[in-house]
Amino acid sequence: MIDEPDNQHPRPDTFEANRESDDLNVRDVHGAILREKADPRDGYEPIPLWLVSLFMALVFWGGAYLAFNSGGFESTVFNPSQVSWAGGGAAAKAAPDPKVVGKRLFTANCVACHQATGLGVAGQFPPLVESEWVLTEGWHGDNHLISILLHGLQGPIQVKGATYNGAMPPWKQLKDDQIAAILTYIRSEWGNNESPITAEQVAKIREESAAQTEPYTQAQLQAIPAMEFDDAAAPTEGSAPPAPDAAATAPAPGA
């Protein structure tokens, strides 16, 4: 302790002797005042060098972090990890993976019936795994699959040799890219391996089927010629012939 001896041990007698006045009898006011130490003073120890270095390193880190996470200080960029000064605007437009988006939408909207496994519930909800409806085998086309999602499905249907008689609600409230993402997801998950569906394809079918007001039946769908939006060939236009095998393997009309 470095301190004035006066402050360490108050000496009331000295104080008494020095007191000349007057307006305040300090001892009566309070004993605390007598024993109190002097008001705080400043020491002048230098700031340690290691501390300055540490702070410089922190500031450097701060600059670097901002450079890579500020979205170029654009007011319209919301995801800090999407854009950096280096990446520029191009990286900002990187579209999200439709399978990831599709999985999220599927989990939110479809698992209640079709289950997270895509296997459905025997006798109640048809499976999506290896389903000819999903993989567009036989008379089924990509346009049918999109139509079902847009407008729903009702009445008895045959899936993988079993008959289901339920109702699937329409999902036309979802946007084109959302429907495309869901379909792309179910066509690539659980061992399914079919080409992705794009938002443009969904938009096209939505436009063509605008007149449809209630869920399709299997017979109605079968009456619509199948379309295959294969990535190999250019997308077939509206009046393109049905897929070659569709006519052959689906001779029995639904009704």
Next chain:
Amino acid sequence: MSMTSDHPVATPELDRVERARIDESTRIPVLLFFGSAVFWLLVGTLFALLASFKMNAPHFLDQWGWLTFGRVRPAHLNAVAYGWAAPAGIGVALWLMARLCRVPLMHSKLLISAAIFWNIGILLGIFGILSGDGRSIEWLEFPNYASLMLFVAFGLIAVWAVIMFRFRQPGHVYVSQWYLLAAFIWFPWLYSTANILLNFEPIQGGAQGAVNWWYGHNALGLWFTPIGLAAAYYFIPKVLGRPIHSYYLSILGFWSLALFYSWNGMHHLIGGPFPAWMVSASVVASVMMFIPVITTAINHHMTVRGNFHALKWSPTLRFTVFGAMCYTLSSVQGIFMAVPSLNKVTHFTHYTVGHAHLGLYAFFTMIMFGAMYYITPRVVGWEWPSARLIRWHFWLVAIGIGVMVVALTIGGVLQGLALLDPGVTFMASLDYTKPWLLLRSGSGILLTAGHIVFAVSFTLLLLKAGSKRTEPTLFGSDQGRKPEALVP
């Protein structure tokens, strides 16, 4: 001062006369603010207990709309923040301002009016919240008629502070005073800006969230923190009779706090609909808080170093050092909570609640207790009646807040991890918090008991209970032990 012409200014005797005169002049305003603070502390603690019990038993007392969780919880926050913490801080700040300006307190009518406006404001505000008039803006739940009262009170105090500083005795301006003056100017600015932009002329959309958290964080960082630090910077060297370690560290700490703190609020909005640069700038500024925090911690620690034994005796020092240590702890915790990858776990969990109590209670409130243990006997002219009550107070609240922070921290992390796990439903994530919330209610009972002990002790002092003594009331002095060094 009649004696200044005959004597050199710096004699200890003269200092004492001057200090006695100054203390005397602060009596009424300081006691008004302290008294109302203690009252609202009890009210706020009661709301806290109620809100905590409702977490354990959701239907407890929910048959009255007035006592539903949605009202009791903001009533707690506002009663302790604006009813207890702010007036306690103002009381301490008034006394410190007068002492550091080295002039007797002037224009005490300004302060007395402020105290009256303040208390009416709190009363209206709490009543408004309970009756369903509250606003769903955290930290600004008071209805307009109440916040207007607080603003008037604060305007008066700010004007007073500027006048005091203008007419101070010439000489060195000590670090505590920088913080006090800054706080007195910052807070009315924060409070009026936030209230105008959110309640009187509301701005639209996401910007409301930005203003809300700009205010919410700054109320802690630019109002409570500077007052708490001002008190720590004064009482630690004062009680020990040592100089503060380094003037240069004081400067660095003050200006880096002023520079970085006001950017911090946006880290509450990580993941929200805000431009990336806003949130990232805030994350950087939050991490930069290492600079003022480490600086201040070193400055305080080096001042106490070698004198930790004094914590055994001096209530002021023990509360203050406890608070100063928790300042470091809570700030470092807050810095890590602003890092996005960790924020993902802790945000929207009880962890945040634990952090808030570490800051506003373990840091700020404990320093306020310490300061009140020093100031009140001096303005009343009576020593604390019972060392035993002070001892009970300290241990009840120190253990209480310790248990609360640990419980909420663990419970919060478990809750956060469960919320992030897509395999755990929301209801199941709540199960993880149940035992920890029960523990929190237990800690709340300890804190309540501590506050009641403090209120009793404070009231006995005001009533000048017991016999007149001139020696200080120290820990252990009632057990016949002799302090190694005399510490007030």
